[in-house]
Amino acid sequence: MNSLTEENYLKALFNLADDKGEVSVNDLSKSLEIKMPTVNSMMKKLAEKKLVYYESYKPLRLTEKGKREAGLIIRKHRLTEMFLVGKMNFGWEYVHDIAEQMEHIKSPEFFEKMDELLGYPKVDPHGSPIPDKNGKIALKEYNKLSECQVGETVIFAAVIHTSSEFLKFLSNRDMHLGIKIKIKSIESFDKSMTIIYGKARTEILSNIVSERLLVEKV
Amino acid sequence: MNSLTEENYLKALFNLADDKGEVSVNDLSKSLEIKMPTVNSMMKKLAEKKLVYYESYKPLRLTEKGKREAGLIIRKHRLTEMFLVGKMNFGWEYVHDIAEQMEHIKSPEFFEKMDELLGYPKVDPHGSPIPDKNGKIALKEYNKLSECQVGETVIFAAVIHTSSEFLKFLSNRDMHLGIKIKIKSIESFDKSMTIIYGKARTEILSNIVSERLLVEKV
DNA sequence: CTACAAAGTTAGATTACACTAATAAAATTT
DNA sequence: AAATTTTATTAGTGTAATCTAACTTTGTAG
Numbered sequence: 001m002n003s004l005t006e007e008n009y010l011k012a013l014f015n016l017a018d019d020k021g022e023v024s025v026n027d028l029s030k031s032l033e034i035k036m037p038t039v040n041s042m043m044k045k046l047a048e049k050k051l052v053y054y055e056s057y058k059p060l061r062l063t064e065k066g067k068r069e070a071g072l073i074i075r076k077h078r079l080t081e082m083f084l085v086g087k088m089n090f091g092w093e094y095v096h097d098i099a100e101q102m103e104h105i106k107s108p109e110f111f112e113k114m115d116e117l118l119g120y121p122k123v124d125p126h127g128s129p130i131p132d133k134n135g136k137i138a139l140k141e142y143n144k145l146s147e148c149q150v151g152e153t154v155i156f157a158a159v160i161h162t163s164s165e166f167l168k169f170l171s172n173r174d175m176h177l178g179i180k181i182k183i184k185s186i187e188s189f190d191k192s193m194t195i196i197y198g199k200a201r202t203e204i205l206s207n208i209v210s211e212r213l214l215v216e217k218v
Numbered sequence: 219m220n221s222l223t224e225e226n227y228l229k230a231l232f233n234l235a236d237d238k239g240e241v242s243v244n245d246l247s248k249s250l251e252i253k254m255p256t257v258n259s260m261m262k263k264l265a266e267k268k269l270v271y272y273e274s275y276k277p278l279r280l281t282e283k284g285k286r287e288a289g290l291i292i293r294k295h296r297l298t299e300m301f302l303v304g305k306m307n308f309g310w311e312y313v314h315d316i317a318e319q320m321e322h323i324k325s326p327e328f329f330e331k332m333d334e335l336l337g338y339p340k341v342d343p344h345g346s347p348i349p350d351k352n353g354k355i356a357l358k359e360y361n362k363l364s365e366c367q368v369g370e371t372v373i374f375a376a377v378i379h380t381s382s383e384f385l386k387f388l389s390n391r392d393m394h395l396g397i398k399i400k401i402k403s404i405e406s407f408d409k410s411m412t413i414i415y416g417k418a419r420t421e422i423l424s425n426i427v428s429e430r431l432l433v434e435k436v
Numbered sequence: 437c438t439a440c441a442a443a444g445t446t447a448g449a450t451t452a453c454a455c456t457a458a459t460a461a462a463a464t465t466t
Numbered sequence: 467a468a469a470t471t472t473t474a475t476t477a478g479t480g481t482a483a484t485c486t487a488a489c490t491t492t493g494t495a496g
Contacts, residue, residue: 101323107316113306
């Protein structure tokens, strides 16, 4: 059994992994706000437990076992978020901090029940996929809204780097997952984007915003 | 803010307190399965934090502040148990272990929402009172079934020392909170009790069992 | 009322997880 | 290619929460 601390390292490793699955000690240190020497020794410990491949001065990688355990923690986090929004009427901007604590609860039955009551959802309230019972995560073929062209119509599918302020910003403009968005124009000097959605509603989004919105092409 | 460990000591102190509010180091040690010297030093720490009155070789007592904080943890525990039974369809024998973990979650909004969704319940699924938002617990005037007389009719109101095996034992016999129980006879040699309840159902309960059932006189 | 047992305390060791300071390796800039 | 910066590691320290062993105080049984 892994400690709460170990679980937090595993989750951060999973979330920071690039396409090769590699993470630097430095990035992990910054993400967890824990100094590098502490991270370094924890990596040796996780390597002992066969959760991480560790070699001096090389990037870190989760083992299959590590990926599985991280995936299961993320599964608990995202199921909880879904439950809080779907069954307890929380707004999507309030659920992260609670899920951050609930994800460490040891009780397969509890999360099984949540999953069942929710009807086995595939994504969480922010559009992120929920890993399956083996910790496997389906990777979605989404595009950033910022990379779409003028004239395209897309479906708003997920948000990345979901701070509660940003989520409130979206809610205030009635921008919910699933809505259709048409790109009316893009300013060349700052890449700000004018979009149309809902009942002929128009908004101008800065590039900072459009980079955080993931969409599906129709 | 108290650590998870400190919270567990506070809760145990609250639950073990006798009518004077006194707890011995020894009892606390046994209850937590933590050796006496460890308990001893933790008591000094909690005394520093004004949560416990501590004097060498004297029984322990929670301060008002300590009682409040313990009560609030128990509130979270019992609200969770109620939620698991009432909103997630768990049997009453399965909820203790999950609540034991959830009671440490820091999020007033989460428990507020639970309370609201449950319609502000006064007792948990085992009949134990739920402390209010100030950690104050209403004390109930229940009697042990074992102390009732032949011929009396009482209402089953709560269980004490609720192990999951014992709760299953009761469920298997359709003995749920709120049912009427009539005492038909008591054997003098072992105090075993023959009762009638439900649809003219008869059962014989050992004294061990009847001591754990709390009832209200009608 | 003394002796022994039970309960409580003190002292010192251990483990997990964090830190700072110093050092070493790798990457980048000039 | 050398110098500099960034990243990574090692060594040593601190705190929280646990333990065992040894000692002290309190309560009780003869």
